[in-house]
Amino acid sequence: MIEFKDVSKTFNAKEGQVHAVEDVNLNIPDGKIYGIVGYSGAGKSTLIRMLNGLEFPTTGSVTINGTEISGLSGKALRNQRLKIGMIFQHFNLLWSRTVIENIEFPLEIAKVPKKQRVEKAQHLAELVGLAGRENAYPSELSGGQKQRVGIARALANDPEILLSDEATSALDPQTTDEVLDLLLSINKQLNLTVVVITHEMHVIRKICDQVAVLDAGKIVEQGPVLDVFKRPQQTITKRFVNQETGSSNLDDTTVVVSELLTKYSNGVIVKLTFHGDQAKLPIVSEMLRQFPDVDLSIIEGSIHQTQEGALGSLYIQLIAEQQDNINGALEYLKTMRVEVEVIKRG
Amino acid sequence: MDNNGFASYFRFSNVDWNNMWSATWETVWMTLVSIIVVAILGALLGLLLFETNGSSSWGARILNWVVAAFVNIFRSIPFIILIVLLLPATQAIMGTIIGPKAALPSLIISAAPFYARLVEIAFHEIDHGVIEAAQSMGATRTQIIGKVLLPESMPALVSGITVTSISLIGYTAMAGAIGAGGLGNLAYLDGFQANNNAVTLVATVIIVLIVFICQFIGDILVKRIDKR
Known part of the structure; x- marks a missing residue:
């Protein structure tokens, strides 16, 4: 269970204070795929990055299964991070490592012995459909394959939560659907909580159970995906829904x-x-x-x-x-x- | 015998080949030893600059300022002046101010800050997302340095050391002129002062060859490690 309680984040910029996130209250149940949708600059990235301590709230608290992430630092924070996998829009793979070595990377960080590391990485490569490509370098892979490596890498330390930061935004529609199907099957197989942020309603419709709409740092609407699609309340939500259902x-x-x-x-x-x-x-x-x-x-x-x-x-x-x-x-x-x-x- | 005409360049009978080989060896030795120390020292300084850059802690900011000042000052001093400036220090550290060994302190002190800047730039060129990904996996600072910064910037680090070693070869020749030995020394004493142009020409050709070989090895290494 992930809990955002009265979370606000303010950045000090040259033009004055920027309220990236304002008074966000959110409960994300275990085992579900939770989507946060918003236009760029709405504060989605800031919100998701609070879950693994890449950002800290200015006020309020972020809690995962009773542990307050926003109160952690040093070793305690690093240990918590081991339990949270993250995938990125631009994959963020190490070009100097092969597929299998990239998947081993988080295991090295967790100081898993070499033999176990290789076995685990091999298993994950197969899970995400990269069997046979283990010794390729990222530069030899397509975008979809790179994201598969990203997903395998994020799963290496058996996380409780998977964070997806615009993971399909750099992919073409066909590849996007393949990656989304993969995320869905992983969610089902491993009973993993997945938090997805995106600006594409397509992603929400395809894999999410629940959705929150973020506009200018505030959550303006949330609920089960079907309800939001059926009866969008806010103008921005209607726009997002129309983007997907094509009633534009x-x-x-x-x-x-x-x-x-x-x-x-x-x-x-x-x-x-x-x-x-x-x-x-x-x-x-x-x-x-x-x-x-x-x-x-x-x-x-x-x-x-x-x-x-x-x-x-x-x-x-x-x-x-x-x-x-x-x-x-x-x-x-x-x-x-x-x-x-x-x-x-x- | 006319030692001033154009033909004097090719009067190879005037070249003492034993001297030439030992001078070559001295040049190679000075370059190799100093490049090893420069690579380590420069990488450490560059890392220090990178890690303390833009930090919010006061200690780190002061450290960054001190290292940056040190790097900038020693990078600005013309090499020939630096040797003279460091003579007392050289005497104290190496016990002599003559010969290849005596050239090492000035070679290292002039090249390490230069390489440190190249290292810092190489680290800054790494995609920040990759560092952030490592952080999100719970990596420590040391793990990030060992597993991300160094391997991901390796091609730039190697081509940086190639550039540095080529300018070091130039410096050894300058150091040679004031008594450090090596090909510069030979070209200056036997070539210029004894008016033996063939020695100067041969010394030049050998130095050019050493530079070419350096560049060649550097290029091959970069090509092999760069998987982008």
């Missing part, structure tokens, strides 16, 4: 909607949101069977996979001679626990 092309949808409305003046435009198992049920066709007088055209729809299940949205137009039939259909959808949002009544 809502403008196109609006055009289609107005066209449909002029064609079918009696139509009603509705946005349906499905989640979890509902996305798999034939709810719409069941609705049509129950209200045969209602006609339906689909305007736009999409389904996204998140860690807690599928999240679908569907824009439809409902047309009927009798307004009651439409109201009844909408009521039926609501009883099926589909979220219904009427955008325009004709």
Whole structure:
């Protein structure tokens, strides 16, 4: 369990004081993947670096399983750091060492004997899918492979927590997904707590259980990923969610909607949101069977996979001679626990 | 016999080859011994400069200031003046002011600060993220120095020592002019004062060869260690 309590961090810069992090309260449960999303400069890096004592809070406390990190120094801090792995945007591998030697590096720091070191590093190289590349130098690897070395290295001392500092931001989309899948499977296999900071909502959607949105040093929204995707409250969260669900092309949808409305003046435009198992049920066709007088055209729809299940949205137009039939259909959808949002009544 | 014409350069019968070889050996010896000491001393000074740079503790700041001042002062003194300046110290340390041994203190004191700056620059060029990664793994300062700073800057450290040793070879010749022995000494005494241009030419060619060999070895080493 990771606990941020009233954490603030102030830097003294030439232009005066900079509040990088302000009054952050956060609880991160064990074994989960927790995402912190924000634009650059929002204070995400400062926040995550407090977890391994690369930064210290100006006020407040950071506690991991009862140990206050913000109160440690010297040997106690170094011993704590051994239990926390970290991966970086630019990998930060030692170019002078081969893959296997890079993975051995944290084990050398922990003074593990040579024989065990080699065995462990070999095992980890296989775990992250680098078997056969053990003796390559980082300069001979692709970005994705480098990050795999980074992950193996971070796992070397059997950490309780893995910190990921924009670990996929320097990778292409395909490689990003491979690395994210790897992180997910490691989280499941080793039951490891993972803290991810990123500016990409894609990362949050793909692997995180919970998310906190950081804006100008403050947490403006937090909760389970599916909830935040379904009902983003803050403008910044909506922007992040749109970035991922692609409803940024809502403008196109609006055009289609107005066209449909002029064609079918009696139509009603509705946005349906499905989640979890509902996305798999034939709810719409069941609705049509129950209200045969209602006609339906689909305007736009999409389904996204998140860690807690599928999240679908569907824009439809409902047309009927009798307004009651439409109201009844909408009521039926609501009883099926589909979220219904009427955008325009004709 | 005309010893001033252009042809005098090629009158190799005037060259005493035994003297030439022993002078060559003296030059090589002076260079090798001083380069070993300079490499160690310069690396230590450079490390000290790097580690105390930008520190918040007062002790470190003062140390940084003192080392930087020492390095800057001795780097600025022209070598020929430094030898003269250090004569009493040389007499005290080495027990003599003549011969290759007597040249060592001035060679080392002039080259070590120069190399220290190169070492400091080499350390500063290491990607800070790598040092931070080591810190995040719980590495001690000593582990970071031994496992990150030195190996990650090795190509720059080696090419730095190559540059330093080449300027050291130049210094040995200058030291030779005032009695340190070696090829500089031979070129000055037998070549210039005895008006024997062939000796000067041969001494020059040998020095150029030594410099080339140094550069060649340095380049090969850098190429072998640099895996970037």
